[in-house]
Amino acid sequence: MTSSSTAFVFLPSVLAKRIKQFHKLTMARDRNRSQLEQTAFHFRYRLGEYALHGFVNFLSWAPDWIVRSFVSVMSRVTFLLFWQYRARMHANVTAALGSEIPDEAERKAIVRRAWRNFALGVLDTTKILHYSKQQVIARIEFSGEEHVKRALAKGKGVLALSAHLGGFTVLGPRLAAAGYPFSVVVKHPRDKRFAHAMNEYRANLGVHTISAKPRREAVRGILKALRENRIVMVIADEFKSGDVMINFFGQRCAAPRGPASLALRTGAATLPMFAVRRPDQSFMLTVHPEIEPVHKETLEESVAATTMVYSERLEEEIRRYPDQWNWLGFPRADRLSRAEEARLADIGAHESEDAESLNAKRSTVAVKQL
Numbered sequence: 001m002t003s004s005s006t007a008f009v010f011l012p013s014v015l016a017k018r019i020k021q022f023h024k025l026t027m028a029r030d031r032n033r034s035q036l037e038q039t040a041f042h043f044r045y046r047l048g049e050y051a052l053h054g055f056v057n058f059l060s061w062a063p064d065w066i067v068r069s070f071v072s073v074m075s076r077v078t079f080l081l082f083w084q085y086r087a088r089m090h091a092n093v094t095a096a097l098g099s100e101i102p103d104e105a106e107r108k109a110i111v112r113r114a115w116r117n118f119a120l121g122v123l124d125t126t127k128i129l130h131y132s133k134q135q136v137i138a139r140i141e142f143s144g145e146e147h148v149k150r151a152l153a154k155g156k157g158v159l160a161l162s163a164h165l166g167g168f169t170v171l172g173p174r175l176a177a178a179g180y181p182f183s184v185v186v187k188h189p190r191d192k193r194f195a196h197a198m199n200e201y202r203a204n205l206g207v208h209t210i211s212a213k214p215r216r217e218a219v220r221g222i223l224k225a226l227r228e229n230r231i232v233m234v235i236a237d238e239f240k241s242g243d244v245m246i247n248f249f250g251q252r253c254a255a256p257r258g259p260a261s262l263a264l265r266t267g268a269a270t271l272p273m274f275a276v277r278r279p280d281q282s283f284m285l286t287v288h289p290e291i292e293p294v295h296k297e298t299l300e301e302s303v304a305a306t307t308m309v310y311s312e313r314l315e316e317e318i319r320r321y322p323d324q325w326n327w328l329g330f331p332r333a334d335r336l337s338r339a340e341e342a343r344l345a346d347i348g349a350h351e352s353e354d355a356e357s358l359n360a361k362r363s364t365v366a367v368k369q370l
Contacts, residue, residue, distance in 0.1 A: 045191035052197065060130050067123065075119035079112065086111060089327040096249035097322065113323035117277060125169040129201055136177040140170055140275065144287030148180060151269035151290055157226030159263055159270045161291070163237035163314045166324040167275040167283045172233060174285050176206030181230040185222065187212040226268050234259045237314055237329045244307040248315055251330055260306035263293045272313050276321055
């Protein structure tokens, strides 16, 4: 979704990325083989589409214990195979929580549990496709509904502020099952047929899809949904290409400006919403009180201040459930975000000393990328 495109994908995202990287590497060897490239492109998506349908259908009759055992085994296998992602997660946990959790064994345990929770999240996302509305309501407890009713009563729509935490993919189906109009912004795969199949799955659960690209169309879709007084989910823990520099867990990150900008421009209420996994593997969906946007002298200052407030709220929730966040959201040390690049370039244009620092940092990034 938004970035929530992980919502209805049956394979771990790391595996999907490896397949995509292999495809790019193969095709880069001979750019003149356009027909072969197109064939490989469609084959990859057809394979994913049929596997997705097959997995969904398999869950309709397979005993629960068999499915969960399979997911548990695959979780352990991928945890061992994709050691680079595991190492990144551990480094991020250490950077963010090292002073609070000095025991390295405990930090590694958080990473293991976070990996397993992600695998279970893929299973839960798929299983919910077979639930009736009554089953969705019965299996996902809902707290804070009064905040939703109060916010929708204003008639300007609701921004559901959330993160890749716990069962974030069941949040929309649960609210839709309760009768609330719900939309989600999704970065579609390039293959239209595969994207359509995923949209159909969401529609069957009462979740309306807004395509994240092209960006202008996405904005129009969000504004239309808010005018219709719908709930629009915004995942705000993507820090790889944001526009507002913030401090998140003590790390310098570039947060997306979209949620704050939408709240300030439209007057839509912002409600933090999180679906947290409980020990019995059920979920508790909690809607928290509205977060008021921060108004400053200029819009840019207001967006920056409001984004910081939103990020602090996400950090607070992640601290409560560190093993239910994926810990891959921090920007990599060998890459600069757009916001950081622009900030450093601006400094470099005015102060020679800082310009040298900018060049040194860029050189370091280039070396690490080689």
